[in-house]
Amino acid sequence: MSRTVYVNGEFVPEADAKVSVFDRGFLFADGVYEVTSVLGGKILDFAGHAARLERSLAELDMPMPMGADELLDIHRKLVADNGLDDGLIYLQITRGAADRDFAYPDAQTPQTVVLFTQEKPGLADAPMAKQGMKIISIPDERWGRRDIKTVQLLYPSMGKMMAKAAGAHDAWMVEDGHVTEGTSNNAYIVKDGTIITRHLGNEILHGITRAAVLRFAREAQMRVEERSFTLEEAAAADEAFITSASTFVMPVVELDGAPIGDGTPGPVAARLREIYLDESRKAAV
Structure with missing residues (x-):
């Protein structure tokens, strides 16, 4: 069954999720990510991951695209929409899409924000x-x-x-x-x-x-x-x-x-x- 993923403000079927070929994450690995675990439908250590995300972005001169509360709401909606009991949520934020150039694009360039889930049944009981x-x-x-x-x-x-x-x-x-x-x-x-x-x-x-x-x-x-x-x-x-x-x-x-x-x-x-x-x-x- 197709997952619901989050791409730039929209929750879409994974088959419809698209990111520009000019995205700097693709061209330069110019982006950061976080992984949060989900056990029993609940998200572990969210505050710590959100704080580290903000630090990573700051080290690359990128702002947080949204507040921690909105980010948590997105995580929770993905858990609910995908019926995720045990698994992972991946979040990736890049500097966005711009014509290829080593120099950073204008600060007003919209960032790319993507989140998706991975189901891992029995995550806590790994052999x-x-x-x-x-x-x-x-x-x-x-x-x-x-x-x-x-x-x-x-x-x-x-x-x-x-x-x-x-x-x-x-x-x-x-x-x-x-x-x-x-x-x-x-x-x-x-x-x-x-x-x-x-x-x-x-x-x-x-x-x-x-x-x-x-x-x-x-x-x-x-x-x-x-x-x-x-x-x-x-x-x-x-x-x-x-x-x-x-x-x-x-x-x-x-x-x-x-x-x-x-x-x-x-x-x-x-x-x-x-x-x-x-x-x-x-x-x-």
Whole structure:
């Protein structure tokens, strides 16, 4: 059955959704995006995603095309119109359509705003949470402003294909010997009960799920260190995991063909996943 999608102020069948060939998102990857999870028809962490969206746009000298309340109304209508119980809502905003030129078009050029849903039945009960993920390491060859959630995702896509070719589920990117993040997630290790994840900066995305999970971890009296860690530290860790809006907290059991810890999902990741899902469902809108 055709989905209803949102394009520039209109809710239309997906077959009728059109964006100009001159859109700068298509020509220059000149745009940003967000992904929100939906569980039981309710939207998780909306306020955090809206705040990061505004920051990403500001970093690219683009305004928010609408207020957070209107944006939430659009999300809710897409959930209702598509009968979405468990799944994701993708939002993309570009600088709009203009004749091709590296220089930005006039500030009055209308932005392009697109939202669509993806159905993911049983999103919170993914079998991978019990099995754990296999990860490979690859060089981090992205641009320097990874803190801006832009639509330029070619290298992360290549990284996922490298992982697939190696018989793994995903890849962690490495710069100067230290893990930055996964192709679409933040990376963590656990050693002697301490959760270690890279500190915020231009090198990684400021994950909304990351922020929530670290807050919940501290509230649960877990030790947290926000610092860079090496591949060698990851290989010697007791356990590892990732976080993202689409995977929540997902254990990692293998790195570059060698088991992490005993090669099974660890207790810290399992507990954090349980806490995150419980607390996020309570606060969902």
